[in-house]
Amino acid sequence: MKKLWGGRFTKSAEEWVDEFGASISFDQELVLEDIEGSIAHVTMLSQTGILTNEEAEKIKNGLFSLKEKAEKEELAFSIKLEDIHLNLESQLTDLIGPVGGKLHTGRSRNDQVATDMHLYLRKEVKNIISYVEELQDALLAKANEHIETIMPGYTHLQRAQPISFAHHLMAYFWMFERDKARLAENLNRINVSPLGAGALAGTTFPIDRNYSASLMGFDSIYENSMDAVSDRDFILEFLSTSSILMMHLSRFSEEIILWSSQEFKFIELDDSFSTGSSIMPQKKNPDMAELIRGKTGRVYGNLMGLLTVLKGLPLAYNKDMQEDKEGMFDTVKTVAGSLKIFAGMIQTMKVNTNVMEQSTKNDFSNATELADYLSDKGMPFREAHEVVGKLVLYCVNKSCFLSDLSLGEFKDASSLFEEDIYHVLNPVTAVQRRNSAGGTGFEQIKKAIAKAKACMNKEGQAIK
Numbered sequence: 232m233k234k235l236w237g238g239r240f241t242k243s244a245e246e247w248v249d250e251f252g253a254s255i256s257f258d259q260e261l262v263l264e265d266i267e268g269s270i271a272h273v274t275m276l277s278q279t280g281i282l283t284n285e286e287a288e289k290i291k292n293g294l295f296s297l298k299e300k301a302e303k304e305e306l307a308f309s310i311k312l313e314d315i316h317l318n319l320e321s322q323l324t325d326l327i328g329p330v331g332g333k334l335h336t337g338r339s340r341n342d343q344v345a346t347d348m349h350l351y352l353r354k355e356v357k358n359i360i361s362y363v364e365e366l367q368d369a370l371l372a373k374a375n376e377h378i379e380t381i382m383p384g385y386t387h388l389q390r391a392q393p394i395s396f397a398h399h400l401m402a403y404f405w406m407f408e409r410d411k412a413r414l415a416e417n418l419n420r421i422n423v424s425p426l427g428a429g430a431l432a433g434t435t436f437p438i439d440r441n442y443s444a445s446l447m448g449f450d451s452i453y454e455n456s457m458d459a460v461s462d463r464d465f466i467l468e469f470l471s472t473s474s475i476l477m478m479h480l481s482r483f484s485e486e487i488i489l490w491s492s493q494e495f496k497f498i499e500l501d502d503s504f505s506t507g508s509s510i511m512p513q514k515k516n517p518d519m520a521e522l523i524r525g526k527t528g529r530v531y532g533n534l535m536g537l538l539t540v541l542k543g544l545p546l547a548y549n550k551d552m553q554e555d556k557e558g559m560f561d562t563v564k565t566v567a568g569s570l571k572i573f574a575g576m577i578q579t580m581k582v583n584t585n586v587m588e589q590s591t592k593n594d595f596s597n598a599t600e601l602a603d604y605l606s607d608k609g610m611p612f613r614e615a616h617e618v619v620g621k622l623v624l625y626c627v628n629k630s631c632f633l634s635d636l637s638l639g640e641f642k643d644a645s646s647l648f649e650e651d652i653y654h655v656l657n658p659v660t661a662v663q664r665r666n667s668a669g670g671t672g673f674e675q676i677k678k679a680i681a682k683a684k685a686c687m688n689k690e691g692q693a694i695k
Contacts, residue, residue: 252550253310255318257557262301264350265315268343268426270294271446273334275427279439282333290334293327315347316340337438339430341460341548346426348556350447352469353421355563356414362570363411363476364687367404369577371683374400378676381658382497382587383596392599393591393658396582398671401679403483408686410476417472420465424449428459431547457547463537463555470534470558473566474527480569481527484520487576491517496586501579504572519576523569530565533558591658595623597633600661601652608647618645 270291277287297319300306312318317340324331374397384394424444427434433456440452453459490497500517508514540554591597598619605615622644626632634656641648654660666672669679 250310252313254314254553254556255308255310255312257560258315258344258347259308259318260556260560261315261344261347261351262306262319263298264347264354265319265343266294266298266301267350267447268346269319269334271443272338272426274446275439275443276333276336278442279437281336281436281438286330286333289327289330290323293323293331294334296326297322314340314344316343337429337434337436338427339460341430342425342428342456345428345460345462346424346447348466348559349421349423349425349449352465352559352563353418353448355567356418356421356469359473359563359566359570360411360414362567362574363407363414364690366570366574366577367407367411367683367687369574370400370404370407371680371687373397373577373580373582374404374676375680377582377584378673378680379659380582380584380587381591381662383591383594384671390590390594390596392596393661394671395662395673395676396584396587397676397680401676401683403479404683406479407476408683410472410479411690413472413475414469417465417468419450420468422448422450423465424452425459425462426452428453428456431457431460461544461547461552463541463552466555466559467534467537467541470530470537470562473562474531474534476566477523477527477530477569480573481524483573484524487520487580488517488524491515491520496583497590498583499581500576501581504576504579519572523572526565526569530562533562588658592634593632595626595633597656597658597661598623600655600664601633604652604655605645605647610645610647 273282273287273290273294276282277284282290297306306318306322308315308318309321312321320331320335323334377396377400380396381393382396382399383390384392384399424440424447426443426447427438427440444450444452453462487498487500489495491500500515500520502515504517504519505515506518508516536558537555540551544551601619601622602612602615605618606612610618622633622636622641625640625644626636634653638648638650638652641652662671663673666675669675
């Protein structure tokens, strides 16, 4: 098969060399974006008089025919034609004749592939934003059910203070809100058109780059043709943002895994998001959460891979940049799948409220309440901290908890203690009283959920 660029060459590469250099095995993912960019390009060529209306219509009809076949997955691709661009151009020419070769007027594969990736990533980032919102909706619904569900809060994986389960869930809501904001900001760099930059220096044809950009829905064009064909910052930004998003999912996965263990028993995952053991009949493993935790590493790897590819490249295009696609495709698939799985896990998981609440009564997570109690009565906090610390040690030695102590034992530690100390030690009271802005108090959580819902509604209207 003759190469479309083969005029300069007298020898053909061996088959294994063609296979090593070809990208069609993965860049066929860009087939619809390549056709979309070509339709915009040929429309611009007609608008500027570079092609006749008749030529442009014939080419566009051919492209629409290829698009219809692509959507039905009826197109066949050849390694000999290297990439998606040459495969489509060859099929277009077979379909409509030599006029198909005029499609490439005023552009290069360098600006063509860059355009494809901008179109692809714009579509996929918008999809991922919608998946983040589905997960946020699941978190809001679950949080609203469990405003007054009490659980231990942890630092250093040691019980620290009692909190509302809803408060814990809402911490992740706001993490994902930041992820969503980063993705939306990423779209500003994605939504820029490189089409018409040529190989690196522009073109002698009187093209209208702004017109073709507007046809594809881009906000602007690259101001420098060399930058246009060599920039992959928008992909790096996506991979970086995805790494942060996956890190949040991984942290949450770790907690889901802990909470569903026999040691915690805080939640039970739905059967549809769990697996069993081939040898141990009793097992119910949180495999989906573990997989998300594990897949975080591959997203990090994709980021580091592209950073390494780009770090020493001179301007403008280099063949190394063919390595920019597989990691991007993989990250899109991984992030989208992880988000959809996670939303389902949250929606369907059972929360063992009694176990959560009971776990706050058999520990010392209410110790801070005693220190605050003494401070409210005028004792300096550092002194109150020491008094309570000694009480905790006393309980440890006596094998009991703070709420088990008699009023006399409390008064031995400080005369400031009164009968109301038992109400203060109640975990529900401890949570209710923490009503500072952003705190775990029930009223604060209700405000946080309302604010989150308003935020989601506002963003939803903006997207529409």
